[in-house]
Amino acid sequence: MKTSLNKIIIKNFLFLISLFFINPILSDSFKYNLYNNHGTVGLINAPTARFFNEGVHGVTLYDGTPDQKVTLVSSPYDWFEASFFYTNIQGVPYPGFEYQDYKDKGFNVKLRLKEEGLLPALAIGAYDFAGTGYYSSEYIVSSYGIDKFDFHFGIGWGQLSGSSKTINNPLGYIKDNFNFRPLRASGSQGGSLNTGAYFSGEKAAPFYGVSYSLAKRLMLKLEKDTILVNGPRMPYETRESDFSIGLDYSISDNFNIGLSFERGDYFSIKFVYKNDPKSSTKKYEYKKPTIDNDDDKYTKFIKNLEENGIGVTKITETSRTIGLNLTQFIHPDLRIVEQIITQASIDAGINKNIKKDINIADLEAIKEIDEDFLKNATTIYERQPSRKVNTFTRANFRPFIASREEFFKGALLIENDTEFIIKENLFFNTNLKYSVANNFEDLRFPPRDTFPAQVRSDVKQYLKNMDEGILIGRAQLDYHLTPKTNHHLMFTGGILEDMFSGVGFEYLYFKSNQNFSFGIEAFKVRKRDYDWGFGHLDYENLTVTANFYYRNYGLIPFDMKLSAGEYLAGDVGSTIEFSRTFASGVRFGAFATFTDVSFQEFGEGSFDKGIFFKIPIYGNLIDYTWRPLTKDPGAKLNRRNTLHDLLVRFRPLD
Numbered sequence: 012m013k014t015s016l017n018k019i020i021i022k023n024f025l026f027l028i029s030l031f032f033i034n035p036i037l038s039d040s041f042k043y044n045l046y047n048n049h050g051t052v053g054l055i056n057a058p059t060a061r062f063f064n065e066g067v068h069g070v071t072l073y074d075g076t077p078d079q080k081v082t083l084v085s086s087p088y089d090w091f092e093a094s095f096f097y098t099n100i101q102g103v104p105y106p107g108f109e110y111q112d113y114k115d116k117g118f119n120v121k122l123r124l125k126e127e128g129l130l131p132a133l134a135i136g137a138y139d140f141a142g143t144g145y146y147s148s149e150y151i152v153s154s155y156g157i158d159k160f161d162f163h164f165g166i167g168w169g170q171l172s173g174s175s176k177t178i179n180n181p182l183g184y185i186k187d188n189f190n191f192r193p194l195r196a197s198g199s200q201g202g203s204l205n206t207g208a209y210f211s212g213e214k215a216a217p218f219y220g221v222s223y224s225l226a227k228r229l230m231l232k233l234e235k236d237t238i239l240v241n242g243p244r245m246p247y248e249t250r251e252s253d254f255s256i257g258l259d260y261s262i263s264d265n266f267n268i269g270l271s272f273e274r275g276d277y278f279s280i281k282f283v284y285k286n287d288p289k290s291s292t293k294k295y296e297y298k299k300p301t302i303d304n305d306d307d308k309y310t311k312f313i314k315n316l317e318e319n320g321i322g323v324t325k326i327t328e329t330s331r332t333i334g335l336n337l338t339q340f341i342h343p344d345l346r347i348v349e350q351i352i353t354q355a356s357i358d359a360g361i362n363k364n365i366k367k368d369i370n371i372a373d374l375e376a377i378k379e380i381d382e383d384f385l386k387n388a389t390t391i392y393e394r395q396p397s398r399k400v401n402t403f404t405r406a407n408f409r410p411f412i413a414s415r416e417e418f419f420k421g422a423l424l425i426e427n428d429t430e431f432i433i434k435e436n437l438f439f440n441t442n443l444k445y446s447v448a449n450n451f452e453d454l455r456f457p458p459r460d461t462f463p464a465q466v467r468s469d470v471k472q473y474l475k476n477m478d479e480g481i482l483i484g485r486a487q488l489d490y491h492l493t494p495k496t497n498h499h500l501m502f503t504g505g506i507l508e509d510m511f512s513g514v515g516f517e518y519l520y521f522k523s524n525q526n527f528s529f530g531i532e533a534f535k536v537r538k539r540d541y542d543w544g545f546g547h548l549d550y551e552n553l554t555v556t557a558n559f560y561y562r563n564y565g566l567i568p569f570d571m572k573l574s575a576g577e578y579l580a581g582d583v584g585s586t587i588e589f590s591r592t593f594a595s596g597v598r599f600g601a602f603a604t605f606t607d608v609s610f611q612e613f614g615e616g617s618f619d620k621g622i623f624f625k626i627p628i629y630g631n632l633i634d635y636t637w638r639p640l641t642k643d644p645g646a647k648l649n650r651r652n653t654l655h656d657l658l659v660r661f662r663p664l665d
Contacts, residue, residue, distance in 0.1 A: 050082025060134035060154035075279030077101040090123040131155035173239025174216040228261035251275030288597035315355035327388035345661040373436030422449030442484035482543035519654040582606040604645030619645030
């Protein structure tokens with residue numbers, strides 16, 4: 012083994028710590044579905060036609076020779092898988108920085124063409140389909156399971172065409188252009204599609220493999236490995252064998268470890284975390300409160316609702332109908348709220364029709380009570396305003412991946428979020444952080460590009476000061492109101508995030524029974540000092556952005572957001588974002604931003620892009636966004652809440 016086990020353990024210690032603070036969630040079938048070394052469902056290096064359930068997402072950390080790779084992967088649908096990877100290639104110098112290894116990033120995708128039946132499952136996919144193309148490869152693969160065995164056969168192009176037994180590219184018989192595969196120059200910017208290379212090259216290589224479940228949590232894997240060695244891109248060791256063998260062990264329902272012997276030459280190790288939000292979503296268990304027999308039916312009704320996390324602010328009634336004004340922020344799904352209201356009314360002995368208005372932070376999320384009803388209704392209950400404090404303390408992990416100093420760095424934090432509810436629509440929110448341990452002290456290399464203004468690229472300066480005691484991550488005042496039905500406003504001021512303070516507002520037109528909404532936001536911001544205190548640097552700007560939202564509830568559910576305006580650094584452009592939200596509160600997606608900063612001026616990466624996860628942990632959402640590169644163009648405020656996020660939480664897309 013060319014890399015000692017001790018070195019591997021030390022190198023990945025902080026990463027492993029982070030995994031234990033992610034919500035434990037039951038996984039789906041271990042029998043067929045496992046992430047491979049490249050973070051896609053597969054064997055060792057080879058992909059398969061297997062997919063996880065929709066909503067599953069995960070992290071894979073791989074340490075081999077010469078690759079060290081971290082991959083974020085998600086399955087927004089059970090027929091589609093997408094992943095983003097960042098890799099450190101040992102032994103290859105970074106252009107212009109020969110003291111460090113080469114870093115690369117890219118995207119992988121896989122699409123199911125056919126489910127398994129009498130005939131095998133069939134899928135098509137690509138590694139590194141947009142980027143510098145170091146791992147660029149395409150494939151078509153089939154899979155068929157028999158009891159504890161799962162068999163796979165496919166054909167690969169590009170980086171997957173390196174077997175000692177290759178065939179002429181079958182697509183070359185259709186068109187001569189497929190016989191030539193263009194290569195991008197080393198150190199190219201990437202960030203764009205390399206469509207001219209897809210499924211091309213003089214040769215292609217058949218690959219195959221099998222997995223066998225030795226025990227409930229132990230799987231043996233064998234594959235014919237067709238990765239191209241000693242090619243123009245990767246400095247892999249000389250191929251000693253066409254075959255690789257590996258073992259995957261499931262430590263828990265979420266955490267796997269894999270050990271492989273690749274191509275008869277070297278050992279590799281991988282750590283995998285996987286999260287299935289659907290299997291974690293439990294049916295809500297209705298709670299029956301202690302009821303005083305002397306209570307009237309409406310008092311019982313109110314107690315029933317409040318015991319189940321729904322606050323009642325007002326009750327009106329006519330001879331046939333009850334009007335409920337409710338407020339709640341606990342249940343993410345309107346279906347759960349409806350079930351609670353129905354059961355609570357039955358238990359209280361109420362048999363009238365129910366109309367409801369539901370508010371989230373005093374914003375009208377659901378509006379069913381109309382003026383005609385109120386003209387004939389009598390108010391029988393109205394709650395007096397009250398003050399409340401909500402606080403939550405958690406362990407959190409702050410990663411910093413692929414810096415020029417080292418591939419992986421991170422911090423273990425203790426964070427406290429506190430919300431002071433001054434009035435129904437007036438809130439003061441704080442976030443405080445304390446670093447228990449971090450390895451940010453040797454972050455020393457300045458950013459390569461700071462165009463057009465330095466707003467995000469100096470993030471290292473903030474990270475290096477995380478040892479300075481208790482840090483202020485947020486201290487902001489929010490005021491919400493719905494001045495007119497479907498028209499919502501939010502005013503915000505204070506310390507808005509780690510790097511910016513400011514004041515601003517957001518307007519949103521939102522109608523609960525429509526699948527589109529639109530609005531505008533404007534914020535006057537100042538750059539915070541590096542010590543995380545109340546001081547500021549000499550930079551300020553006014554950002555104004557128009558937003559359009561679309562929700563598709565059809566066969567392929569998704570959220571889309573289009574925004575256009577001026578960003579933090581003063582550049583002007585637009586952002587497109589696609590995401591999927593589940594009833595558990597999990598949301599993940601991807602975005603891309605294009606501004607008047609050209610691809611050449613932006614430099615490496617060409618334009619701003621990334622993926623994001625929102626994962627509920629013990630009633631709170633952990634919000635994490637990963638960009639391949641931290642640069643200044645296209646930068647936005649990291650706001651705690653937007654009006655749209657607040658108002659659509661009742662209607663998940665599953």
